[in-house]
Amino acid sequence: MMSSIVANVVVQGVLTGLVYGLMALGLSVIFGVVRVVNFAHGEFAVIGMYAAFLLFAHYQLDPLIALVPIAIAFFALGYGLQVTLVQRFVGRAEHEQFILLVGLAIIIVNGLLMIFGPDARPANLPYSFDSFMVGSLIIDKARLYAAIAAVVVAVLLFLFFAYSRTGTAIRACADNLTGAAVVGLNIKRLYALTFGLGLACVGAAGSLLVTIADASPSLAPAYTLLAFTIVIIGGLGSMAGALIGGVLIGISEALAGFFISPSMKSMFSFALLIIVLVLRPQGIMGRRA
């Protein structure tokens, strides 16, 4: 009996973790290429959540479908942000980039607070409480769909980087910036594309998160830290690492929430972060810098 409960908890954790992983993937891609730490990452995720919530509340658009226009809008947002603001900070001192994005994060969180208020907004999907039975496992329908969508988006991104010319060019920038510039790649454009793709990931993840959590401004800093934790555990700049890190954190949070207390679950994520930082700072899948 106990083992089946634990199995259920773990499955929940894996599914949630995959959505977390997609969010972290955006952070990882941006850092891996542009070398700028997006400290407003969770804030963007929460903007995505509100976008999906509004689309559902007003047009009954399922978040799984709303994901597409939201991701496109976020791509444009990221592209514009990189061109107008972040590009000027590329190559500047780490703390200056950090402060720029912390400033942006503060504006987003409090802007959301002013517009939507502090209350959590649940999107009551028609299938929110449906579930599949597989043997003794009970799997939330919404969570399963969200996890599948997250994996689909991640695979698409992976294929883009692996096989498209632009994706290859972006990887070239990440591997050897000088070399990439020498062979005539338009670095600024590629950086803008990358930042756009990173935000598209986080926008997509945001709309999926609506199926798991209720949109609220106070989630934003927590998601930023969560994305960082995942990416550092998985290895900054590693795409597979982000998903693996997401699943690990998802499982650890689910187990800690079940066995100890839901309010203490992120304590274990932070403990895991401290341990990984100390023992293996490059992360599970990362290479030594």
Place this chain on the structure above:
Amino acid sequence: MSGLWNAMPRHGQALVVVLLAVLLFAPAVADRYVLSVLTLVFYFAYVGQAWNLMMGFAGQLSLGHALYVGLGGYVAALLWLFFGIGPWLGVVPAVLVATAFGVAIGWLGFRFSIEGVYFALLTIAFAEFTRIAFDHIGISGGAGGLFIPFQADRSSEWWNLRGGQVSFYYIALGLAVGAVVLAAALLRSRLGYQWLAVREDPVAAQALGINVFRAKMKAVVISAAMTGVGGVFHAFYYGNLFPAQVFDIARSIEIILGPIVGGLGTVFGPVVGAFLLTPMGEGLIMLTHALGISAPGAKAVFYGLILMVIISLKPTGLWPWLSRMFRLEARKS
């Protein structure tokens, strides 16, 4: 300190003396509200200076300074509530606990060469970990908070931080001035020069024979200890402690705003930043009230904008620019 003083031009010295005199006599004329704003200014000048020693001088980015504020505050408050030990004595264990955490973070960070953003994340992780832990520690009130009740019969005990606004005002002023003096002295000490060397180029510093690990550790220890003292002040000034508030990352960011806006790595930067930002934030609150808008996030949005504008246009902060403008910078000795 005397070095900094002597290197200041005459009108700079005059300015400092006049400013200090005005602040010393302000309680005689200013009302409670003005004094409370100034107290906040001094508090942020003080903790900002503490953070500045670590980041501005030694180049170690901490985004978890709320940890030391919270620990210092909780230790002193618990000692007062359970054992009647006054904060003037309780500040010693409070500082020791804050410093112990600083040593742990510094040791882990520097021994395993966790640098830059990774180090900043380590400091956040510690602060968040502690925040959630305090949410679940029953003896300190958990998430429901810890309260230091006001006792009218003890309101003359300023040394126990039980006095009124004026006593807090002078204590905060003393802390802020003390921090400036300490920062000035440190900057011209052997350790100060080591910090600058470590900040600019740790490898070259190591090659010069500087023990980089020890220099960084000293920065963390001094900064954590000073911030812990600030935490004791904060706890007794407000009379309440909530883990979700004192350890919050927003508190850590509040601490670093002043020095960044004022000028990282300068002695007067944190002071300038605090004098600018705190009254501006208060003014904004009054303005939104006057306009009848209830916008709880407005102040923070404004701070965020200030951060982005300053870091885009004047990444070195306002003080270097001000001191050049008014020829306040130290004469070359």
